[in-house]
Structure formats: C-alpha cells, structure tokens
Amino acid sequence: MIMMLNVMIVALAVVVVASAQQHTPSSSSPLPETSELFVVDDDLSSARYVPMWSPPPSTTTNGQQDYGKHEPRFHVWTPRVIVPSGGVSPVLPLVLFSVGWNASCKDHFHATLAETASKLGAVVCCPKERDELAACETTLRHWWALVTAASGIELSRTDVAVVGHSMGGAQALMHSAWRHSSKAIAPPKVTVSLSPYLLGGTTLDDTPPPLTSVRNPIVFVTGDADISAPPIIPKAMMATEANSTSTQGGGVGNDRLYYEIENGTHNDIQDPRGALNSAQLDSCLNLFRRLSPIALYAPEQVHENADELMKCANATDNNARLAAHRHLYLALACYLDSANHDAVADVSACTAWREEGRAMAQIAAASQQAIEAARHAQEAVVAAGG
Secondary structure, three states: OHHHHHHHHHHHHHHHHHHHHHOOOOOOOOOOOOOOOOEOOOOOOOEEEEEEOOOOOOEOOOOOEOOOOOOOOEEEEEEEOOOOOOOOOOEEEEEEEEOOOOOOOOOHHHHHHHHHHHHOOOEEEEEOOHHHHHHHHHHHHHHHHHHHHHHOOEEEEEEEEEEEEOHHHHHHHHHHHHHHHOOOOOOOOEEEEEOOOOOOOOOOOOOOOOHHHOOOOEEEEEEOOOOOOOOHHHHHHHHHHHHOHHHOOOOOOOOEEEEEEOOOOOOOOOOOOOOOOHHHHHHHHHHHHHHHHHOOOOHHHHHHOHHHHHHOOOOOOHHHHHHHHHHHHHHHHHHOOOOOHHHOOOHHHHHHHHHHHHHHHHHHHOOHHHHHHHHHHHHHHHHOOO
C-alpha cells in the first residue's frame, strides 16, 4: 500500500507541477485547474468527485493499472473555490462520512451529502468500509499535500466533522470517541449521526455507543416513521449518558442536539425513490409511524405486516427528506469554523437551531421509554461482566 501511495503521489505531482508551471495565479484572478483532485472555480454549488484506489485492484498485462471494474476504496468530493482578491488562500474543512449497511458512497444520499458539504467549502471523504474513516483521512491528506504545494489551499487538521447514516451513524460516534482519545488527532468539531443503528445486534439489550467518550457536540437526526433504526435508539443513547455516573454534575458540558422529523423514514434520508400516489403514501407513512415506536420491542408485529411493508418499500416524504438535509447543512455550517459562513444568512439562525435541538434532546432523553431502554442496555453490560 505504501508503494502504491507513493506512485499515486508522484503521478499527481507531475500533473500539479506541470499546471503550476503553465499558469501563474494572480491575486485578482481565480487559480487555474491544478489537478484531477482539486478544481478551482467560482461556483460553490458544484463539486468534483474523485475516486481513490489505495492500492489499485489489479494490473493489466502491459503494466497499466486497471481501475474500471473495481470500486475505489475511498470516494472524495472537493469544492470549487477561488482565492480572494487579497491573495490569502483558504483553509478547507474536512467531512468524514461513514456509510450504512450495504450502502455505497455514491448512492443518492451520500452524493447529496457531498454536494451539501461542498457548498460550504468542505472536502468530503467517504471510505467504502465503515471502519476505514481514519485510513480515508490519512490517504486524503497525503494527496492533498500536493494540492497545497501547488495552490496554497490547505485542508484543515482541526476543522473536521464526522458524519454517518444508520450503522455508519453508530460508527461515526465510535470514530469521534477514538479521535477524542487520540493525542495525535484533534477531536471533531461536530458529529452528525443520521438515523443511527445499534452496535452489535438488533435489540435494545445491545449496548449503545458510549456517548460519554464523545466530548464534542453530537447532532442526532431521525424520523418518527423509521422502523429500521427507530428514534428510541438515539434517545436511549442520550438517556444512558445522562444517567451515567461519569456525567453527574455536568461533566460532559457538550451539545447533544436531537431532531425528530415528522414522517421521516429510514430511507427518505438516503433515497428519494417514492413511486406511490398520495393516498398510498399516507397509508404507508401511517403504518410506519405506528410500527416505529415498537419495532425493536415487538419485532413480531413488524413481521405480521411484512406484505404491506414490502409495498411501502419506496415510501418517502419529500418534506422529511429536505428537513433531514437542512439539519445536516446547519450542523456543518454552524460548527465548522472554516465553512463558508455566507451560507447562513444570520448568526441567529444557528442560535435558534441549536436551542431547538437542545430542548428536544432533553425531552427525548427524559422520556420513560428512553430511560427504560437505557436501563436494559446497562443491565446487559453488567450481565456480560462489563
């Protein structure tokens, strides 16, 4: 892998250096295109997608690398940025994204996430495997060093967000805890956990991620019609943290924001393919909302409705999807220091959004169902000798 990384760096260096020799950027004009990894432009609404293999999967008979039939190990989206007239090059924030079960970095949700983050001037790195967030960042930084050398545009080492969906939402929490405990890597500015799923199993007796180890702000976004990863999961996580002896007396002192979206399902955050008429959609969403609160407690009732659920597989609500992406957008805009803050017209928008999330988190963590779920998880730890 190290040898291949060196080859990639040398190849990219040739492109960057050649471009830098042909074009001398001035303080009053946009930088020229410097590489396939980074494109400079004045349109922040668009992004450049770059697949990254490390190492490449195979070599052809003539010694050329064959990428065409293999999915890259890492997927990167870069913003289009111009250097201000003063000539000071920007420092871009980094978003690490963890995919869910059987998901791809290039499905609709992840691609939309990348576009959303890129509008804020962030670089998005998404590994093929959930547990490779650290490798994704390390490999990207090796590559980005060449971009910095050619253009002066840097990738921040401290302005980092960690985001995940479903199982990736739980992985994002674990990675954030690891970053906090690492002396070499700065903790993220924010962790966004979209519809997080349980770690290790499928019941509330499975231990939720240790939020007490995550010292940075966490933004939970879930839907009241989610039966795959019901809202009780993040609620139980917060209730576990609130009841932990290590957090008594305000020991954590970090934001825990919670947003529960009306008619939000597990898939409308991820995939907008809704092909139902209005009456069918209403019927499906009603079924989802009825099953969501009991999905983990009474899975047999979910199985009893299997036929109807199959018919509702693509039931998504556009307003719920837009709300989910709005919360993601605000989480990045309001917590990343080097994000394009022109995207948030008024600082008061962040204040109001945070206050709403804090209030909802307190209510969610204090609900009797969440407290009971947290108690079950803690009992399971004790029973296991933890």
